[in-house]
Every structure is written in structure tokens, then in C-alpha cells.
Amino acid sequence: MTGGRWRDRGVAALGLTVIWVLLWGSFTPLTMVGGVVVAVIVLTVFPLPPVTYAGRIHPLSVLRFAGRFLTDMVLASAQVAALAFRFGHVPRSAVIAVPLRAPSDLGLTMTAEALSLVPGSLIVDVDRKRGILFVHVLDVSGPDSVERFRQDVLDLESRIIHAFGSPAERHALGEVPA
Structure with a gap:
């Protein structure tokens, strides 16, 4: 096993140990050993x-991503709450296919997870080979809102790639020469 592989396994073991300790709710030597x-x-x-x-992690882009992600979560929560209390309105929903521009496994996963955490949207399927997310969207009013949502997903992907992506992924977005 290479040094990088051992490091990855060590990080995974550390993460699992932390989760174990958090699940037990006590920080004792016994729970630490049990977690390991x-x-x-x-x-x-x-x-x-x-x-x-x-x-490579780009700290300023990570802050931009986190700030916009939190803003999106708050706004979407308010919109879903308002939709829930709107009498006489039956919201229309849709499943929208969004082909990503830089569909690496990490970018695809991070985009899907971030999108699923925002209220009003949920990943229902992923075509990993073609890099397509199929997203269930709440309260779709027509083709314009479908395109607006698709662009929002691509903007989210771009923020994630700027924060965590490789030069090849940035090149796939058409922004940095490879």
C-alpha cells in the first residue's frame, strides 16, 4: 500500500472514530478505543x-460557496414554508435533467449533496457516466422556471469547482487553461 493510501485509510479511521464517539455522547478512553x-x-x-x-482547496472560493449555500438554504426554507401555507394553490413539481459541465466523481457528488440539502429540490437519480443529475423540483411554473433552476444548478457546480476543483475541472467550465 502506498503512503497516500495509508493516509486515506487513517483519515477514514479517524472520521469513523469521531462519529462513534459522537454517537455514544461521551469522550472517554473506552469509547475512543471502541471507535478505533x-x-x-x-x-x-x-x-x-x-x-x-x-x-486544491481555495479558501476564498470556499467562503463564497459556503456563504451562498447558507443564503440559498435560508431563502429556499422560507419559500417552501410559504408554499406550505398558501391556501388554494397546488404546486406543480418536475423532474429535471441537468447535465454537468465537469462531471468528476467528487464534483458530481458534492453538487448532488449540496443540492439535496437545499429545501425544494431532491436528487432522484444520477447518470454517472454521462454526468447528469435528475432533480425533483418543487413549484415549477413553466419552461422559464425549469431553465432558471437548471442554470442555478450549473452555478452551484461552478462554485463547488472553484472551491475544491482541479485545473482540469476548471478548464471544463471554460475558465482556466489546462
Whole structure:
């Protein structure tokens, strides 16, 4: 096993141990040792595939992404709440296919997860080979709102790529030469 692979397994074991301690709700030597034992067993029985991360974290872009993501969550929560209390209105929903421009596994996953956390949208399927997200969207009024939502997803993908993406992914967005 290479040094990077050992590091990845160590990070995964540390993460699983932290989750174990948080689930038990007590920070004691016994829960720490139990967490390490469970982590080693889980990683041995269910080995993770090798994941390569060719990107680089860009702190300013991470802050932009986080700020806009929190804003989107608050606004969408208010919109869904208002929709729930609107009498006499039956919201129309749709499943929209959104082809991503830089569909790496990490970019696809992060975009799907961020999108699912925003109220009013939910990932129902992913075509990993073609890089397409199929998103259920609440309260779609017509073709214009479908295109507006599709552009919002592409903007989200762009913010994620700017925050965590590789030069090749940025090039796929058409913004940085490879």
C-alpha cells in the first residue's frame, strides 16, 4: 500500500472514530478505543476504493460557496414554508435533467449533496457516466422556471469547482487553461 493510501485509510479511521464517539455522547478512553476497533473492522470488511483528489482547496472560493449555500438554504426554507401555507394553490413539481459541465466523481457528488440539502429540490437519480443529475423540483411554473433552476444548478457546480476543483475541472467550465 502506498503512503497516500495509508493516509486515506487513517483519515477514514479517524472520521469513523469521531462519529462513534459522537454517537455514544461521551469522550472517554473506552469509547475512543471502541471507535478505533470499530473503524478498523469496518475498513477491513468494507474496504474503500482508492480515491484520488487532484484538486486544491481555495479558501476564498470556499467562503463564497459556503456563504451562498447558507443564503440559498435560508431563502429556499422560507419559500417552501410559504408554499406550505398558501391556501388554494397546488404546486406543480418536475423532474429535471441537468447535465454537468465537469462531471468528476467528487464534483458530481458534492453538487448532488449540496443540492439535496437545499429545501425544494431532491436528487432522484444520477447518470454517472454521462454526468447528469435528475432533480425533483418543487413549484415549477413553466419552461422559464425549469431553465432558471437548471442554470442555478450549473452555478452551484461552478462554485463547488472553484472551491475544491482541479485545473482540469476548471478548464471544463471554460475558465482556466489546462
